[in-house]
Amino acid sequence: MLFRCQPGYELHLERELRPLGLVMSDNGGGWLQTPDASGAPADLCFAHSALPSSVEITGESVNALAARIADFFLESARSERFEGEWPLSFDCAGNLDGLGRRADAVEKAFCELLRKRMSRVARLAAPGFRAPGAQRGLFVCLTDFQRALVSRERISYGQRRMADDPLAPSRSYLKVEEAYGIIGREPAPGETVIDLGAAPGGWSYSAAKRGARVVAVDNGPLKAGALDNPLITHLQQDAFRFDPVAAQGRAADWLFCDLVEDPHHVLENILLPWLERRWCQRYIVNLKFGRVDPAALLKEARARIPSARIRHLYHDREEFTLVG
Ligand SMILES: C[S@@+](CC[C@H](N)C(=O)[O-])C[C@H]1O[C@@H](n2cnc3c(N)ncnc32)[C@H](O)[C@@H]1O
Numbered sequence: 001m002l003f004r005c006q007p008g009y010e011l012h013l014e015r016e017l018r019p020l021g022l023v024m025s026d027n028g029g030g031w032l033q034t035p036d037a038s039g040a041p042a043d044l045c046f047a048h049s050a051l052p053s054s055v056e057i058t059g060e061s062v063n064a065l066a067a068r069i070a071d072f073f074l075e076s077a078r079s080e081r082f083e084g085e086w087p088l089s090f091d092c093a094g095n096l097d098g099l100g101r102r103a104d105a106v107e108k109a110f111c112e113l114l115r116k117r118m119s120r121v122a123r124l125a126a127p128g129f130r131a132p133g134a135q136r137g138l139f140v141c142l143t144d145f146q147r148a149l150v151s152r153e154r155i156s157y158g159q160r161r162m163a164d165d166p167l168a169p170s171r172s173y174l175k176v177e178e179a180y181g182i183i184g185r186e187p188a189p190g191e192t193v194i195d196l197g198a199a200p201g202g203w204s205y206s207a208a209k210r211g212a213r214v215v216a217v218d219n220g221p222l223k224a225g226a227l228d229n230p231l232i233t234h235l236q237q238d239a240f241r242f243d244p245v246a247a248q249g250r251a252a253d254w255l256f257c258d259l260v261e262d263p264h265h266v267l268e269n270i271l272l273p274w275l276e277r278r279w280c281q282r283y284i285v286n287l288k289f290g291r292v293d294p295a296a297l298l299k300e301a302r303a304r305i306p307s308a309r310i311r312h313l314y315h316d317r318e319e320f321t322l323v324g
Helices: 010-020 062-076 099-117 119-123 173-183 202-209 244-248 263-276 294-304
Strands: 002-005 026-028 031-033 047-051 055-058 086-092 133-144 147-156 192-196 213-217 232-235 252-257 280-288 309-311 319-323
Touching: 002 010, 010 026, 010 031, 010 047, 010 294, 047 133, 055 062, 062 099, 062 133, 062 147, 086 099, 099 119, 099 133, 173 202, 173 280, 173 309, 173 319, 192 202, 202 213, 202 232, 202 252, 213 244, 252 263, 263 280, 263 294, 294 309, 294 319
Parallel strands: 086 133, 192 213, 192 252, 213 232, 252 280
Antiparallel strands: 002 031, 002 047, 026 031, 047 147, 055 147, 133 147, 280 319, 309 319
16 A cells, blocks of 8 residues: 655654554655555555555656556456546655656646547546545656555545745635635634734634634734734733633634644643633644654544544645644
C-alpha cells in the first residue's frame, strides 16, 4: 500500500502507522510504502491519501512508462462500466527536481493512448477530482524518473491545497479554510466565532468573510482584511482566561484556536474545558508540536478527545489540527 504525506513528514507517518501493524518497506519525498494489509485505516493524521494494492510500473522513457500504465489500466478496466466522471491523478514524489514535469509528460502521453483506445472513457476522466473518502479511478505516483506506483483505488483523508486571498492577513488563513473541508461545515452569517490567538487575523478574517461575528482574542495587532472589520471585535486579553459566557452572555458557535503555546497546555486548559463546559458547538484547534514528541501528542489528543478528527493539513507545518 502506498501512503502520501507532506514531504518531510514520512517518519511522522511511519510512527503513526507502526502501532496499526503497518511497517514501512520503502519511502521517499512525500510517500511511504508498506506491504499490502487488509485495508487502509479510515482515520489517519499524517497521511493525505492511501493507494491500496498499488503496483510498481517501470519504463525507461516517458512513452514506455505511459504505455505500461495504459496497459495496466485497460486490463484492470476490462469489465468495468464508466457511467460518469472518474478521477485521474498523476503526481510525484516531492524530492526530485524535474519529476513534476516528467509526471505531466507521462500523463499527457497516457491520455493520448487512452483517447485512441477508449475514447469515451478518456472523455470522462476528471483530473482535478478530489473528495474525502474512497474513490475508484486511476492514481499514479512517480517515485523517480523511471518508476511509478499505480493503483485503481484511493482513500483521501481530506487535505487539499487552498487558494490565497489578497486581503488575508496571514498564510495561516489557508489552514482554517482547509479545515472547513475536514469538518464539512463553514461559519455562517449570524454565527459567533471566538478566535483565540487571532493576530494578525487570518482565521478571524476567514470567518468574517462568511458573515459570522468574531471575537478575536490576542495582544498582537490585527492587519489587512481583519483590521477595522465591522464583524470583528478585537480583545487584547489572555486566551487562557477568556470566558465566552461572561464576555457575550452565551456559548459560541465556533472555537478557533491557533495559539503559539505548549500544545499540552492548549489541550488541557482550553479545548478540554471548553468542550466540558459546552462553550462551543464546533471547534478548529491547531496544536504546535515543534517542541514535543508529535506521536505522543497525537496519541494523547486521540485518547482525550476520541471524536476529534485530527489532520496534518496540507498547509500545516510543525503542527496538526483538531476539528469536531
Ligand atoms: C500563529 S499566530 C496566530 C495566527 C492567526 N491564526 C492568523 O490566522 O493570523 C499565534 C498567536 O497566538 C498569540 N498568543 C500566544 N499566546 C497567547 C495567549 N496566552 N493569549 C492570547 N494570544 C496568545 C500570539 O500573540 C500570536 O499572535
